[in-house]
Structure formats: C-alpha cells, structure tokens
Amino acid sequence: MAEGKRLxxxxxxxxxxxxxxxxxxxxxxxxxxxxxxxWKRTTSYTVLKxxxxxxILRNEGAMVSSIVKKEEAQGFESAAVVEKSFGGSLPxxxxxxxxxxxxxxxxxxxxxxMIDAQAKG
Numbered sequence: 001m002a003e004g005k006r007l008x009x010x011x012x013x014x015x016x017x018x019x020x021x022x023x024x025x026x027x028x029x030x031x032x033x034x035x036x037x038x039w040k041r042t043t044s045y046t047v048l049k050x051x052x053x054x055x056i057l058r059n060e061g062a063m064v065s066s067i068v069k070k071e072e073a074q075g076f077e078s079a080a081v082v083e084k085s086f087g088g089s090l091p092x093x094x095x096x097x098x099x100x101x102x103x104x105x106x107x108x109x110x111x112x113x114m115i116d117a118q119a120k121g
Contacts, residue, residue: 018065
C-alpha cells in the first residue's frame with residue numbers, strides 16, 4: 001500500500017464501518033457514522049470523498065465499497081510501526097512486545113503456524 005493510502009485514526013474508524021457493512025449505500029453509511037462516530041452527514045461525505053480520491057474506497061451509484069481491504073490496511077499500519085519504532089526490525093518489535101506482554105499457548109501455536117507457512121513459501 002502506498003504512503004498516500006495510509007489511514008489516519010478517524011479515517012480508519014470510518015473505513016471500519018465500510019468494511020463491516022460493504023457494500024453499503026452512502027446514505028446508510030452517513031447514518032452509521034452519525035451513530036458510531038458522532039459525525040454530521042457532511043463530515044461523512046467529506047471523508048468518503050477523500051478516501052475515494054485516494055483510492056481506498058469507491059462510491060459508485062451511491063454504493064460504497066472498499067478498494068483497499070482491512071487486512072491490507074492493517075498490514076501497512078503494522079509495517080509502519082515496525083519501521084518507525086524498531087528500524088524495520090521485526091525481531092526487535094517481537095522482543096519488545098514479549099518484554100511487556102505475554103502470549104497464550106494458543107497464540108504461540110498460531111504464530112508458529114504462520115512462520116512455518118511463510119517459510120514454506
């Protein structure tokens with residue numbers, strides 16, 4: 001995902017509404033934004049237009065859907081944190097996490113399975 005597709009916190013919360021409800025009519029999205037985010041209709045439409053212009057969402061015939069999927073946005077944000085805070089070193093990130101957090105046996109198994117799958121190609 002290009003830097004221009006990085007989401008600010010409010011944009012991410014708005015995009016979550018799309019990801020959880022897509023395809024969704026823009027009017028319904030504005031209603032959800034009012035309920036979930038406390039936004040005025042005009043704010044929702046402004047953010048929608050901005051995210052469409054940046055190639056993150058699409059609004060065709062008042063039906064809104066995502067171009068950038070949630071997992072892609074999360075992956076980009078994760079990589080940005082690792083780059084900014086740990087000089088791009090995933091092992092340093094994991095070491096810092098393990099210093100302050102703990103993993104359940106299930107989480108350890110899940111992570112091992114992901115690493116094994118990555119290693120196999």
